[in-house]
Amino acid sequence: MLKFENVTKEFEGGFKAVDSVSFEIKKGELLVLIGPSGSGKSTTMKMINKVIPHSRGLISIDGKDINTYDVAELRRNIGYVIQQIGLFPHYTIQKNIAIVPQLKGWKANDISIRVNELLQMVGLDPEIYATRYPKELSGGQQQRVGIARALSANPDVILMDEPFSALDPITRDQLQGELISLHKKLKKTIVFVTHDMDEALKMGDRIAIMKDGKLLQIDTPEKLLREPAHGFVEEFIGKHRIIQNPxxxxxxxxxxxxxxxxxxxxxxxxxxxxxxxxxxxxxxxxxxxxxxxxxxxxxxxxxxxxxxxxxxxxxxxxxxxxxxxxxxxxxxxxxxxxxxxxxxxxxxxxxxxxxxxxxxxxxxxxxxxxxxxxxxxx
The missing domain is CATH 3.10.580.10 (CBS-domain)
Structure with a gap:
């Protein structure tokens, strides 16, 4: 579905934020990218929708080089959820969710149906929330709207950049559970960036651990716990999590x-x-x-x-x-x-x-x- 082949991102001065990274993400998989600050995890994710263009290598979606896509069209076909949510404060919730379908030329009635469907899907009653403005919602409710907006045009790929890190622990745990349920139901391909190993272990079908622009290991949570392939991986997971004589x-x-x-x-x-x-x-x-x-x-x-x-x-x-x-x-x-x-x-x-x-x-x-x-x- 989504493939990185020897992908490098080099900035001016020769600094390599991502250094010759290769991996594949299966259709319908939730892959978590994790690592310390400066590891290249967010840069790796942002290269998928060309928010940050890669310097060398090949990134492809369903076998098609992303460089052959029109940038605007590429981004309209990839859902994007960020930590700051990024809702337009002067738009109602309904208008915020409708932005991408409108840009893609959907009919007004189809957009209205889709908005109501998505609000219900993320646990917000359309009759109550559709006409409200972002400032009238809690942080958790706003993040639900952000997820709904990312799903609005029914994209195959969704990018999530530390979407829950600014929320309180209870709301964060609830949204994590709801996202897991949505993922199992909708089978979307999700790339999820986090700095929290507990969140990664809870959310990911597989987890990719990065350091200094390098991909050190990509495996299921259970295999990472059983068989860390690198000293840093073991240290980053936390030795207390490595399973002894299960x-x-x-x-x-x-x-x-x-x-x-x-x-x-x-x-x-x-x-x-x-x-x-x-x-x-x-x-x-x-x-x-x-x-x-x-x-x-x-x-x-x-x-x-x-x-x-x-x-x-x-x-x-x-x-x-x-x-x-x-x-x-x-x-x-x-x-x-x-x-x-x-x-x-x-x-x-x-x-x-x-x-x-x-x-x-x-x-x-x-x-x-x-x-x-x-x-x-x-």
Whole structure:
């Protein structure tokens, strides 16, 4: 889908911000670019839509050299979300989202339908928010509008430059979860820049770690944790995150402390209230005997708020899942296929015991490493 071949960005004076970088991004993949300040991660992303033109090498989208595109047309076909959001303060929310479709010559009625659809998709009621101005929205709401605007013309590629870094932790966590859900649903190719390793591990299908303009390793979060290929990669991830003897750790030792369950007959309004109260993005559905039935996301509930009576109508199968006799190693391997970043753990009768999440996995490994360091000191 998107390919870098020996791409270099050299500025005046010979400074190479990006030095002969090569990698491919698969269609529908969420790739995270991460590294310390000055690593070249943002420059790499900005070369995709030619905000920063590359000096040498080839960048192609679906096999076509980006240098053969008209710059304006290239950018209109690539969604772009930035940290500062960049909404036009004198435009309503509706007009902000409609900008690119208008530039592409969409019909007014089609634009109106698309704006309403996108506002609902990002959890903002069009009847309430479409005619408001950016200053009337919170930071999290504005960033939702930024995401909607990036999706407005239905681009295949979306670039996100530290989009959540200026938000408070709770709003940031919620938007991360919502973006993960949107990505799984829409299958857009996303290039996501961050300086936060926890965010990278949570968000990325794969993570590319950069330093001094070089690409040091590009792998799944689980493989990065198991097999850091470079000393700097190990140091940057944090030695406390590198997984030690996962085959010996029971999966029950790495369960999340914040599993939020719901009965299947719960109304969507009550479910949303519970989600907000517990600051989560998903509900695990279980019956009166706590038998696992499925999972529902906040995004799906909001989308179907007026069309369902009970959350069971929109729940999806809780797959994959693990038996309580499994190990942390099995959870690590299975996490690659866990579309919501979580794996239910059940007993042989399918009674829910808890959830393993990427966060609980990392927390458990961190604790294990701390204990090992204490033993070595003693």
């Amino acid at each position: 085959g010996l750790m029971p999966v029950t030792d790495i369960l999340s402390e914040s599993t939020v369950t719901s009965l299947p007959q719960r109304s969507p309004e009550t479910a949303i209230s519970l989600i907000r109260k517990r600051k989560t993005t998903t509900l695990v559905i279980a019956d009166e005997s706590n038998k696992l039935l499925g999972i529902v996301t906040s995004h799906d509930i909001m989308k179907n708020l007026d069309g369902i009576k009970h959350v069971s109508e929109i729940m999806v199968p809780a797959e994959p899942y693990l038996l309580h006799t499994a190990t942390a190693k099995e959870a690590i391997i299975m996490m690659d296929n866990a579309t919501l970043g979580m794996i239910p753990v059940v007993d042989p009768d399918h009674t829910l015991i808890g959830l393993v999440t990427r966060g609980s996995l990392l927390s458990a490994m961190s604790s294990q490493w701390t204990e090992m360091e204490g033993e070595l000191v003693e």
